[in-house]
Amino acid sequence: MGDSGRQIGIVLLLPRFMRDLGTLLLMSGFAGAGLTLWLGLVWAPSVSIDAFEAPIAQKIFYWHVPSAWAAMIAFTLLFVGSLAWFVKRKEWGWNLHVASAEASLAFGLMAVWSGCIWGAAEWGVPWDWTDVRLNTFALLTLLAIFLVLGRRSQPDGIETRDTFATFGIYGFILVPTTYLATRFWQIRHPGPVVATSEGSLNSDMGMVLTLGAISFTLLVIGHTICGIRLTKMESRLIEIQDIIDKEGI
Amino acid sequence: MPDLLTMSGVVIRRGRNTVLDDFHLDLKNGEVVVLVGENGCGKSTVIEACAGLIDLEKGSIKTAKTIIRDSEGRHGRPESPFGLCLQSDCIMGDELVKERIDDVAGLCGKSIDSQALLEQWNLGHRSQDRVASLSKGQRRKIAVLSGVLPSAITDSPTVILLDEPDAGLDEDSVSRLSGLIRDIADGGHGILIASHNSQIIACADRIVTFDDSVIESAPSDGVAWKIKSKPAKKARIGNRLDRRTLGSLSQNIIPGMLVIGALLALSDPTQFDSRMRIGAILAPALAAGLSGDPISSRLTESRSSDWWRSMSAIPPNALLHVLISSALLTTLACTLFGKLEYNLIAAGAGFAMITASVILILHQATLRLSRPSALMIRLLTPALILPWAILVDRLA
Numbered sequence: 059m060g061d062s063g064r065q066i067g068i069v070l071l072l073p074r075f076m077r078d079l080g081t082l083l084l085m086s087g088f089a090g091a092g093l094t095l096w097l098g099l100v101w102a103p104s105v106s107i108d109a110f111e112a113p114i115a116q117k118i119f120y121w122h123v124p125s126a127w128a129a130m131i132a133f134t135l136l137f138v139g140s141l142a143w144f145v146k147r148k149e150w151g152w153n154l155h156v157a158s159a160e161a162s163l164a165f166g167l168m169a170v171w172s173g174c175i176w177g178a179a180e181w182g183v184p185w186d187w188t189d190v191r192l193n194t195f196a197l198l199t200l201l202a203i204f205l206v207l208g209r210r211s212q213p214d215g216i217e218t219r220d221t222f223a224t225f226g227i228y229g230f231i232l233v234p235t236t237y238l239a240t241r242f243w244q245i246r247h248p249g250p251v252v253a254t255s256e257g258s259l260n261s262d263m264g265m266v267l268t269l270g271a272i273s274f275t276l277l278v279i280g281h282t283i284c285g286i287r288l289t290k291m292e293s294r295l296i297e298i299q300d301i302i303d304k305e306g307i
Numbered sequence: 308m309p310d311l312l313t314m315s316g317v318v319i320r321r322g323r324n325t326v327l328d329d330f331h332l333d334l335k336n337g338e339v340v341v342l343v344g345e346n347g348c349g350k351s352t353v354i355e356a357c358a359g360l361i362d363l364e365k366g367s368i369k370t371a372k373t374i375i376r377d378s379e380g381r382h383g384r385p386e387s388p389f390g391l392c393l394q395s396d397c398i399m400g401d402e403l404v405k406e407r408i409d410d411v412a413g414l415c416g417k418s419i420d421s422q423a424l425l426e427q428w429n430l431g432h433r434s435q436d437r438v439a440s441l442s443k444g445q446r447r448k449i450a451v452l453s454g455v456l457p458s459a460i461t462d463s464p465t466v467i468l469l470d471e472p473d474a475g476l477d478e479d480s481v482s483r484l485s486g487l488i489r490d491i492a493d494g495g496h497g498i499l500i501a502s503h504n505s506q507i508i509a510c511a512d513r514i515v516t517f518d519d520s521v522i523e524s525a526p527s528d529g530v531a532w533k534i535k536s537k538p539a540k541k542a543r544i545g546n547r548l549d550r551r552t553l554g555s556l557s558q559n560i561i562p563g564m565l566v567i568g569a570l571l572a573l574s575d576p577t578q579f580d581s582r583m584r585i586g587a588i589l590a591p592a593l594a595a596g597l598s599g600d601p602i603s604s605r606l607t608e609s610r611s612s613d614w615w616r617s618m619s620a621i622p623p624n625a626l627l628h629v630l631i632s633s634a635l636l637t638t639l640a641c642t643l644f645g646k647l648e649y650n651l652i653a654a655g656a657g658f659a660m661i662t663a664s665v666i667l668i669l670h671q672a673t674l675r676l677s678r679p680s681a682l683m684i685r686l687l688t689p690a691l692i693l694p695w696a697i698l699v700d701r702l703a
Contacts, residue, residue: 147364187696197690204686211681215322220362221676296323 077287083280090273094120094266102266115179122172124270126195128278129165132158133198133233135282136205140226143219150286152219153293155226157285159205161278166199191239191247194232201229214296310335310371311497312357312466317366318378319352322677326352330366332515334497336464339488339526341511342501348517350501351394354470357499358391358617359384362675370466388415388618390467392454394474396446397614399605400439401552404430404449407438410544411453414618417460418539428452428483447475451484458496459534466497473504485510489529545602549625554601555632559659562598563591563636567643576644582703585651587644589702591636592655593695596662597688600624603670612674624667626660633659651702658698662691 098120104113135158142151173192174184186192205222212218240247312334319327326349334340342350355361357368359375359382367377376382391397398407408421425431428448438446451472457465473481481504488498488510500507508514514522549555570576570587579587602625606612615622637655641647669687673679 187692188700190693193689193693193696197687197693200686200689204683207686208682211683212676212678213322215677216320216364217322217675217677221673224672300323 076283080280080283083276087273087277087280094270094273097266102263115176118172118176120266120270124274125165125168127271128274129162129169131278132161132165136162136226137230140223144223153286153289156289157282159202160285161281163202163206166202170196170199189247194236194239198232311464312370314368315366318364319356319361320364334499336495337492338512339492339498339510340513340515341508342515344517351470354468354501357468360613360617387461387463387465388457390454390457391617392450392469392472394470395610396450397610398438399608399611401548402438404436405434407449411456412460413539413541415457415461417536419534419536443475458491459532460536464495469500471502473502473507481506490532493529494531545623545625546627549601549628555625555628558598558601559595559629559632563595566591566594567640584645585703586699588640588651589655589699591640592633592659595633595636596659599666600626600663603667626663629663630656630660
């Protein structure tokens with residue numbers, strides 16, 4: 059097979075490979091997330107009853123932290139996609155923007171929802187409007203809702219893409235702000251417990267949390283790949299509709 | 308002499324289509340250029356791009372001294388304001404007829420006898436009426452007058468952009484307009500018009516079609532159009548409009564009053580600790596600020612915001628009234644939930660004005676969309692609760 063034949067082969071096989079890869083990652087992620095939950099609830103040691111107001115509720119940590127981690131990955135992908143569309147007009151950039159906005163919404167809601175449950179048990183209130191970490195993360199999630207619902211409310215076109223990409227780019231400033239929030243303005247949300255000198259995780263807890271982080275990473279990447287594929291199919295459908303309109307069939 | 312306006316290699320995409328591809332056009336002093344072509348060929352896009360309303364994928368649009376817009380994202384406003392009349396009338400329904408003409412003159416830094424001008428166009432008897440009460444044809448006359456007026460009062464040559472100015476006008480008005488177009492050109496101004504009307508097309512020095520052909524023409528001369536004017540300050544249009552419509556009463560004060568009412572109904576102010584008391588005092592200001600600027604919703608009428616975006620760096624707003632309304636609300640909350648504290652009144656008023664400004668900016672950022680009203684921009688407003696909560700914490 060010549061070079062051109064090989065290139066054609068790659069072009070033809072790449073979508074199928076990406077589809078299979080997306081599904082594979084999504085399935086592995088789901089399995090890993092399920093295992094993390096089971097290990098977290100049944101196998102991982104409980105925390106000291108002196109360290110927490112609601113030690114049992116602490117188990118939600120194995121869901122809350124990996125989902126927040128996955129949301130951060132999704133927000134970063136959203137930024138990359140938005141930038142690629144806005145600066146370079148790359149079609150893949152817009153597809154990545156759409157898919158990662160949906161992933162950001164899914165994982166952002168998981169983190170906020172699980173955090174509220176944990177907060178209600180541990181602090182006595184589900185939310186604190188003065189806590190910077192809580193609010194910036196919630197705002198990122200609201201940004202994702204805005205991007206997902208907003209895009210659906212507008213016809214696809216350059217104005218729509220530019221406007222939402224701008225929000226995706228400027229919204230990214232909240233990611234480092236959220237990350238650094240507990241270091242500079244810790245009010246209620248605890249600071250980092252992993253890979254720091256102040257960390258207080260024992261090895262079994264750390265192992266379950268690592269499994270959760272890997273699983274949710276696979277989940278968010280798989281979700282994004284599948285989302286990109288769906289967005290491409292959506293664009294193709296609109297193109298076909300345009301062709302049918304022009305041909306007057 | 309350099310051209311009044313130059314479009315070079317302009318590529319514009321709208322929606323999913325490329326509307327203009329490597330489009331070139333120049334407009335000289337005293338020249339009337341008419342864009343002719345079937346619907347959807349890009350006439351309005353050219354006018355709106357020249358007015359700086361559309362982003363360019365490639366190319367640039369410049370006046371003799373200023374880049375109006377280019378594909379690098381640079382943009383500016385011409386030295387002397389454009390005259391602009393878009394396909395929509397671009398007038399808020401609550402503006403008064405005479406006020407509108409005075410405001411256009413004010414944007415050029417001049418004041419004129421607008422009543423006399425309106426008399427000439429058979430609108431003198433309607434000068435104190437709201438634009439919303441006019442017929443479609445009368446509204447169009449006001450829109451066209453707003454578009455051509457800068458040419459009669461500015462000293463330097465200016466660009467007049469008219470998008471289908473004849474639409475909705477009667478035969479007499481179209482004849483008057485076509486005569487006026489030649490008069491404007493005779494005054495050394497450049498006019499770019501998109502039109503299908505044969506009388507308007509007959510005014511052209513050059514007819515540009517969208518199949519790359521240009522037709523030169525030799526229309527009759529006119530007599531330079533000038534209106535006596537004197538220097539004037541720009542009016543505070545938004546505040547004046549809000550005073551008349553009482554928009555901030557319904558948009559800012561009522562939500563603030565509802566918050567006060569809810570707090571009084573659901574809690575006992577005598578039991579408040581310091582933080583709760585400050586929160587209750589500043590809550591009405593938060594509600595007033597989150598309700599936004601009362602003028603911004605009016606600007607969505609008939610593409611008014613686009614016209615103002617092109618003509619002025621700061622759109623009409625009534626942020627000053629938001630400040631005053633919030634100061635009043637915070638004063639009331641102070642007397643109900645504690646005692647009068649001037650630092651709290653200043654904090655409440657300032658916070659509400661900043662909040663309303665942020666919402667105004669968010670609103671402006673989405674105006675380019677084809678359906679901005681369908682967008683749930685309010686989803687982003689909880690971002691403003693965090694600074695409010697921090698302010699409450701600090702003041703407590």
